[in-house]
Amino acid sequence: MAIAWFSLFLSFLLLLHGYFAQHQRYQQQQGQCQINRLNAQQPSFQMLAEAGYTEFFDLNNQQFQCAGVSVFRHVVQSKGLLLPSYTNSPILAYVVQGRGFYGLMNSGCPETFQSSQKIQRFQDRHQRIEQFRQGDIMAFPAGTAHWVYNEGNEELVLVFLEDSSNNANQLDQVAWRIFIAGKPHRALQHQGRQYGGRSYGNVFSGFDKEILSEAFGVCRETARKLQGQDDMRGHIISVQEGLKVIQPPFSQEQEQQQHGQYDPMNGIEETICSAKVRQNIDDPSRADIYNPHAGRFTTINSFTLPILRFLKLSASRGVLYRNSMMAPHWYSNAHSIVYITRGESRMQVVDHRGQAVLDDRVREGQFIVVPQNYAIVTQSGNGGCEWITFNTNDNAMINTLSGRTSAIRGLPVDVIANAYQISRDEARRLKFNREETLIFPVSTRSLRPYEGVVSA
Numbered sequence: 451m452a453i454a455w456f457s458l459f460l461s462f463l464l465l466l467h468g469y470f471a472q473h474q475r476y477q478q479q480q481g482q483c484q485i486n487r488l489n490a491q492q493p494s495f496q497m498l499a500e501a502g503y504t505e506f507f508d509l510n511n512q513q514f515q516c517a518g519v520s521v522f523r524h525v526v527q528s529k530g531l532l533l534p535s536y537t538n539s540p541i542l543a544y545v546v547q548g549r550g551f552y553g554l555m556n557s558g559c560p561e562t563f564q565s566s567q568k569i570q571r572f573q574d575r576h577q578r579i580e581q582f583r584q585g586d587i588m589a590f591p592a593g594t595a596h597w598v599y600n601e602g603n604e605e606l607v608l609v610f611l612e613d614s615s616n617n618a619n620q621l622d623q624v625a626w627r628i629f630i631a632g633k634p635h636r637a638l639q640h641q642g643r644q645y646g647g648r649s650y651g652n653v654f655s656g657f658d659k660e661i662l663s664e665a666f667g668v669c670r671e672t673a674r675k676l677q678g679q680d681d682m683r684g685h686i687i688s689v690q691e692g693l694k695v696i697q698p699p700f701s702q703e704q705e706q707q708q709h710g711q712y713d714p715m716n717g718i719e720e721t722i723c724s725a726k727v728r729q730n731i732d733d734p735s736r737a738d739i740y741n742p743h744a745g746r747f748t749t750i751n752s753f754t755l756p757i758l759r760f761l762k763l764s765a766s767r768g769v770l771y772r773n774s775m776m777a778p779h780w781y782s783n784a785h786s787i788v789y790i791t792r793g794e795s796r797m798q799v800v801d802h803r804g805q806a807v808l809d810d811r812v813r814e815g816q817f818i819v820v821p822q823n824y825a826i827v828t829q830s831g832n833g834g835c836e837w838i839t840f841n842t843n844d845n846a847m848i849n850t851l852s853g854r855t856s857a858i859r860g861l862p863v864d865v866i867a868n869a870y871q872i873s874r875d876e877a878r879r880l881k882f883n884r885e886e887t888l889i890f891p892v893s894t895r896s897l898r899p900y901e902g903v904v905s906a
Contacts, residue, residue: 500687525606529688533597537625540612543610554595587730634684635650656838731766761792762844779851780848795811
């Protein structure tokens with residue numbers, strides 16, 4: 451009986467957590483989503499560093515303010531290290547290209563990675579490190595310090611979304627990143643022109659050197675190095691000899707978890723220290739919807755990656771083959787932030803007034819924000835199209851307007867006939883012609899408008 455009451459109480463707490471998170475998002479974004487026109491977003495400027503750069507998208511853009519998020523793209527060269535930092539907001543990251551490993555640090559979590567004294571002159575101990583590869587989604591809670599290293603031979607490309615409207619953020623709706631090492635903001639670049647930019651120190655640079663020396667039990671020179679005053683490498687540094695850390699290989703068990711073949715924890719036993727934070731969304735075998743003639747659609751939410759329940763975020767991956775379409779649809783409980791990872795497509799978005807706020811060609815590297823309840827349709831051309839979508843709800847609910855599970859399919863034939871002033875036969879065809887669920891090939895006739903669309 452006590453267990454049953456405890457389970458009920460826990461469910462009530464989770465329900466309250468979700469309610470207050472959505473209520474805060476509503477209060478912060480009230481009036482921000484009155485958008486008459488959507489546009490594909492390009493990076494506004496770059497922050498350069500020794501071993502890569504970060505591209506930022508306009509934080510003041512009304513579309514991002516509506517969704518309450520900030521987005522940016524890291525490009526890390528081979529043997530490049532994105533220095534440790536933490537943020538005021540939860541993060542979802544997608545690996546567009548490359549591979550490597552990352553570390554997470556939370557005070558109080560066990561140092562489960564240890565080196566053997568037989569091999570090393572001293573024994574190292576540190577918190578969790580995990581490998582990642584192309585197609586991985588990684589979830590970092592607010593305030594969790596993290597670093598990323600590119601161990602591959604090609605550039606590592608990461609797309610980050612920070613949810614600054616999340617209730618974990620008690621500051622303003624600006625993504626704050628606090629570095630633990632280095633001296634970020636080495637130089638800025640906009641449209642090919644480089645500017646000096648302003649250099650910011652890491653978190654230690656504001657402390658007195660004597661206090662740091664005493665706090666760490668080190669000499670003043672080491673304390674000065676902690677502050678990074680003379681460090682001109684920026685926020686992404688080069689590790690010439692390669693990073694030598696204790697890390698686990700992709701074991702069979704980890705591979706099974708990577709492909710979603712695991713039993714999720716119940717939320718009581720799972721802690722922030724042991725929570726699974728990574729899952730691959732590119733694996734075709736994990737697709738929720740697959741059409742061999744058109745493409746596939748895959749989701750990651752709090753049911754498949756339980757930590758997303760606390761981040762209040764989720765993601766989906768769409769792949770359209772050539773001349774295919776994702777049916778008109780809307781999300782009933784989330785904003786969608788779409789990033790094109792390959793190819794291009796014609797995209798149309800319709801608002802609550804029935805007006806098209808976007809009808810354009812979107813390309814690789816661009817972001818589109820689709821506010822909650824706005825309807826969207828995506829149509830690929832000859833080259834196909836792939837994208838990743840970040841949703842501002844841990845269990846984003848999609849509703850379709852055509853296809854086997856659509857709103858039209860759920861209407862009686864007579865309601866359709868009278869609503870649209872068509873015959874019952876035409877209403878029957880409108881309702882039953884498409885047996886596909888979400889993704890289907892399109893006819894040559896419907897491709898003509900795509901070819902005439904004005905480029906973004």
